[in-house]
Amino acid sequence: MALIKCSKCGSEISGEASFCPKCGCPVAGSAAASNNNKQKKMIIIITAIVILAAALIGFIVYRSANKTDKSGYYNGLKWGTSYEEVKKQIDDDVISIEKDGKITVDLQNYEGKEGVNCILSYEFENDSLDQVALFITNLDSSSYTDNSLIEEYTKKFDELYxxxxxxxxxxxxxxxxxxxxxxxxxxxxxxxxxKDINKAD
Known part of the structure; x- marks a missing residue:
């Protein structure tokens, strides 16, 4: 075992010692090891911060991409959208009536529900969309009961709004x-x- 001299008090100490037993001064070799340990800890801390930041950014991007529309607009059509703009977004094959500031659409098996049909009415005032009404009929051939359909829509809207x-x-x-x-x-x-919240009764 090699002996070295303490840089502060000059006492002879073991080369494996971290501190001088007389004055407590760190031994030169152990100071380097201490600095090395500090660098390793700093690298670990920086890595952890980078990982947490990346996770946070990923979460924010995910939430933004999967954000549900809580505006209450029907199919994202904003109030005030013009008659022609709404008409462009509807397949001509399903438009059944077009007059008196209304576009009426007949949808069979609405939302993929066999035996559930919908007459959808877009209503305009001064060429400005202000109401959308869905008249939903539950045919006898449907596997749904009136209550089950109402419960399904109530649950869906409760979750959204x-x-x-x-x-x-x-x-x-x-x-x-x-x-x-x-x-x-x-x-x-x-x-x-x-209905447009500003025009709803």
């Missing part, structure tokens, strides 16, 4: 831009209305 309020047979959701009402009219028929 928050808990609903209820007025008799009408479920109501309010968003920043829209008022959405689901009303049971009679057996096999209910309506979902999207």
């Amino acid at each position: 928050g808990d609903h309020s209820q007025d008799l047979s009408t479920y109501i959701w309010k968003t920043e831009y829209s008022s959405i009402e689901l009303t049971f009219l009679m057996d096999n028929l209910f309506i979902i209305e999207y």
